[in-house]
Amino acid sequence: TPVPAPDMEGVAAALSAAMTNGAPGAMARFTGPDGVQVRTAGVRDRVSGAAMDTRARFRIGSVSKTFSSVVLLQLVDEGRVELDAPVNRYLPGLLPDDRITVRHLLTHRSGLADYTDKMFAQTVPGFEAVRNRVFSYQELLDLSLSEPRTTEPGVAYKYSNANFVVVGMLIEKTTGKKVGLEYERRIIKPLKLRNTSYVHPDTRIKGLHARGYLHPDEAGAPLVDSTEQTVSWAQSAGAVISDPADLNTFMTALMRGRLLSPAMLDAMTTVTPTDATNTRFYGLGLRRYNLTCGAQVFGHTGTVQGFYTYAFATRDGRRSLSAMANTSNRGAANTALGGTLEAAFCGKKPA
Numbered sequence: 001t002p003v004p005a006p007d008m009e010g011v012a013a014a015l016s017a018a019m020t021n022g023a024p025g026a027m028a029r030f031t032g033p034d035g036v037q038v039r040t041a042g043v044r045d046r047v048s049g050a051a052m053d054t055r056a057r058f059r060i061g062s063v064s065k066t067f068s069s070v071v072l073l074q075l076v077d078e079g080r081v082e083l084d085a086p087v088n089r090y091l092p093g094l095l096p097d098d099r100i101t102v103r104h105l106l107t108h109r110s111g112l113a114d115y116t117d118k119m120f121a122q123t124v125p126g127f128e129a130v131r132n133r134v135f136s137y138q139e140l141l142d143l144s145l146s147e148p149r150t151t152e153p154g155v156a157y158k159y160s161n162a163n164f165v166v167v168g169m170l171i172e173k174t175t176g177k178k179v180g181l182e183y184e185r186r187i188i189k190p191l192k193l194r195n196t197s198y199v200h201p202d203t204r205i206k207g208l209h210a211r212g213y214l215h216p217d218e219a220g221a222p223l224v225d226s227t228e229q230t231v232s233w234a235q236s237a238g239a240v241i242s243d244p245a246d247l248n249t250f251m252t253a254l255m256r257g258r259l260l261s262p263a264m265l266d267a268m269t270t271v272t273p274t275d276a277t278n279t280r281f282y283g284l285g286l287r288r289y290n291l292t293c294g295a296q297v298f299g300h301t302g303t304v305q306g307f308y309t310y311a312f313a314t315r316d317g318r319r320s321l322s323a324m325a326n327t328s329n330r331g332a333a334n335t336a337l338g339g340t341l342e343a344a345f346c347g348k349k350p351a
């Protein structure tokens with residue numbers, strides 16, 4: 001079936017809008033039946049003035065949650081974890097409610113509070129307080145458990161990083177291996193993602209990379225270079241480093257069934273609405289966006305200090321888009337960057 005060609009001028013306009021709204025630079029990489037198309041804007045380094053470069057690595061934030069979800073769902077496929085079992089069956093006594101299941105974690109319906117709301121209530125002080133800290137999973141979970149639950153288990157979607165911290169704990173308990181090794185064995189090596197890594201708690205982005213710039217809360221205050229940090233406050237919820245090509249490869253391989261059984265991929269892409277607009281949905285560690293042209297794209301977004309990311313693909317894996325702007329704490333830049341999805345997957349608007 002013919003699909004619309006990507007509107008790369010529209011993609012370029014979205015990158016430019018991200019810059020107008022405070023990003024030093026932005027980039028997008030589309031793969032489709034007619035091959036690969038890239039667009040870049042601005043700089044990856046404000047000091048050197050080096051231009052944004054689609055070969056540059058960056059922090060993908062919560063797109064990491066899809067990596068963690070794939071590993072856990074492979075363990076479900078292997079019969080080592082049951083989706084509807086209580087988390088406490090695998091981690092006895094960990095959670096204060098036996099009704100919280102593995103599936104509740106992957107669908108953000110556990111009710112576990114998101115500790116980052118308080119942690120980053122003041123953006124730059126919060127970031128400076130943790131950028132060189134190393135947390136244990138238990139410390140992060142304790143921060144969540146020190147706050148009230150946000151919903152009865154299973155009742156409502158309430159996004160929380162704590163869910164994917166517990167996913168990391170489940171992966172390490174079940175496999176006896178660190179999360180980073182499981183990403184390597186199950187995703188990075190098989191898909192040859194040469195620019196994807198999990199280096200926690202190292203603070204560097206090695207090789208050619210973009211620097212990230214954090215907007216302070218105070219209007220007019222200078223940008224903060226937030227490139228080096230442990231991301232220990234997120235770990236299996238947000239600490240993966242990648243680049244546009246690897247994210248295209250990952251999302252298309254996932255949609256083409258190279259990582260999970262057909263039944264598990266169907267479970268992963270079975271979604272429920274996350275807002276009243278009925279255009280945003282969540283499955284198992286995976287978002288679905290319904291675009292205005294009727295296209296439905298699956299993937300994840302990411303927000304980590306200095307980097308906004310979108311990484312999405314069509315359900316058949318024939319088309320994918322990854323986009324990044326090297327700023328954060330500036331919602332208008334994130335929304336502008338999101339405009340790359342409509343342009344790439346819906347093509348030129350009819351005149």
Ligand SMILES: C[C@@H](NC(=O)[C@@H](C)NC(=O)CCCC[C@H](NC(=O)C[NH3+])C(=O)[O-])C(=O)O
Nearest residue numbers: 061062120123238301302303304305328329
């Ligand atoms: C939303 C996004 N989630 C993620 O990527 C996770 C890893 N990031 C967060 O929870 C945001 C942490 C604060 C960012 C900071 N904001 C503040 O400090 C606000 N005071 C910033 O913008 O850099 C997703 O799932 O798409």
